[in-house]
Amino acid sequence: MDYAFSKKDTLFGRLSFQNLTAFSPGGLPGSGRTSEVQNTRNYALGYTHIFSPSLLNEARFGYGGFYSANSPQGLGTNYTSLSGILGYADESAQYPGFPTIGVSNYSITNGSDYAPLINPTHMYEVRDMLTWEKGKHTVTAGFDMRHYHLSSTNSAHSRGNFSFNANTYTGNGFVNFLLGLPTSGSPRLPRNIFGETEFQLPSICSG
Secondary structure: OEEEOOOOEEEEEEEEEEEEEEEEOOOEOOEOOEEEEEEEEEEEEEEEEEEEOOEEEEEEEEEEEEEEEEEEOOOOOOHHHHOOOOOOOOOOOOOOOOOEEEEOOEEEEOOOOOOOEEEEEEEEEEEEEEEEEEOOEEEEEEEEEEEEEEEEEEOOOOOOEEEEOOOOOOOOHHHHHHHOOOOEEOOOOOEEEEEEEEEEEOOOOOO
């Protein structure tokens, strides 16, 4: 969008967005399926004012945003605790669902470790620049401020990750599974990561 209020004042604007959804089927009907959304936003606004033939001011504002999140099948029901596995009631309370169970030469359940994975990102920019021309010289002064915000949340292995190998106990991974004899099990709490940076560039003068 471009709009001229007068010969000395003009306005510029831009808006763009995109919404995407994706679906990934699981290896088994009961587990492993994930759905994902990705949303992108971009806004820009600019205002230019001419004070005189030799003095000009330009102001700009911009925003860029990206949101990505996926959701595993079975999220909301604590199948780990319901199956009788102890020690996961608290760890899996935030993102309850299927545990990941691997058996030698078999596919049991895919707990979609690290899902849901939620990543919102935001970037803001404010910029103003004044330009003055005097004879053969040009003087430019202004500022450019930017603010970034990023956070990430995922479930890690909070629902449990268990393996049943053929080289331990009975010598048969599936029999070990039926007897409840895992080779290894690894709980891990959900992760919340936060990052933020902010800086301001100094005014710039040139002649």
